[in-house]
Amino acid sequence: MTLLDRLGDRLAGLRGRLKPDAEMSKLTWFQVGGPADLLFQPADEDDLALFLERLPDEIPVLVVGVGSNLLVRDGGIEGVVIRLSAKGFGNVEQRSDTMLFAGAALPDKRLAAAALEAGIGGFHFYHGIPGALGGALRMNAGANVVETMERVVEVHALDRRGRRHVLTNAEMGYSYRHSEAARDLIFTGAVFEGYPADRDEIRAKMDEVQTHRETVQPIREKTGGSTFKNPAGSSAWKEIDKAGCRGLTIGGAQMSEMHCNFMINTGAATGFDLESLGETVRERVRESSSLLLEWEIKRLGRFAPGRVVEPAESR
Known part of the structure; x- marks a missing residue:
């Protein structure tokens, strides 16, 4: 049943x-x-x-x-x-000269496009984030030295009982790639605020974001974006490279040769292959730099029988 x-x-x-x-x-x-x-x-x-x-x-x-x-x-x-x-959740509408409301299912790139059309600056960084706004709100997604927390005014959500909530920016408790919002909250949309800007200038910044992504990231592969958060005072890719893990392969999973903080499915990877690769990288970086990288990719669900991946800190 x-x-x-x-x-x-x-x-x-x-x-x-x-x-x-x-x-x-x-x-x-x-x-x-x-x-x-x-x-x-x-x-x-x-x-x-x-x-x-x-x-x-x-x-x-x-x-x-x-x-x-x-x-x-x-x-x-x-x-x-x-x-x-x-x-049901992918709408975007202009609320004022500098404010937009967007549903949580709206792709980040579409919010950037809507801001461009409205002449609202500060949203160009979303043009390079391959996700939807619900995830961006939860993890304080950012790129090109701008973060979601800098644009959020209020977040609309439902709790586990279906009750509606509106959270202020302060109540979200944002920090680097993290929010303190209750885990049972389901974000349905948010109000964002930017600033008046020239459309040509906004478009130029969006083009820079796109060019950067195409030049240094394996965006046409089966990937999950940045695998690990940047440790304080360094970059994850630098630590991975120093540990000799660029191009490292386990089964059908590989750390990208182009950008070694990107993990890719080369065609026949399993979830076990990918998570095993990630934990192996964490272990080698710890041995190389005494740093324990923190996952940025969310790993969810049950392990298959006999296919449990032990975290690096347990090895």
Whole structure:
């Protein structure tokens, strides 16, 4: 019996899409991982609130975006995976001369484009981040020395019971690639603020971002973006390179030759291969520099039987 069967009439009246045993490998850029017990794509915020209100507390909930920095393990994901739809959560609208509201499913690049059209500066960095705004809000995504925290005014969210919340920038508790917002909150959208700017200047900055990405990052590979956070006073790629891990391969997983803080699926990698490679790199960097790199990619789900990856700090 699937989780959907067990929930039965509890989910009657929902307008979104429910899919049991959903293949997570089709929803992530790495294209690996086992199935989710149940995938729910709500029609809109009201539909999501109703779902959360009716879902039993003991069933785990996980929210995913476009899957750009997500590594799903081979045993799949227990409980419900929620993926916000572009139709219900991908809107963007101008609120003032310098403010935009955007749904959490809106790709980062589309927020940058909307800001360009409105003549609002400060959003060019999103042009180079391959994710959606929900993830950017959660992890304080940044690039080109600008971070999400610098643009956020307020964040709209639902909690595990379907109740609505609005958090200020201060209440998000932002720091480098991190926020202190409660883990059970599901972000549905946010108000952002920039500053008046010339469209040609904005476009030039966006072009610089794109040129940089194409020059130094393996953007056409099956990758998850930056694998590790930059340690204080250094760069992750420098430490990885110094440890001799550029091009390092385990199974079908490889640290990119172009940018060695990017991990890629060369074609036949498993979640086990990718996570094993990442932990091997962490171990070698610790031996080389006495630094323990922190994952930036989110690893989620169950290990397959006999395929558990021990973290470097446990070795």
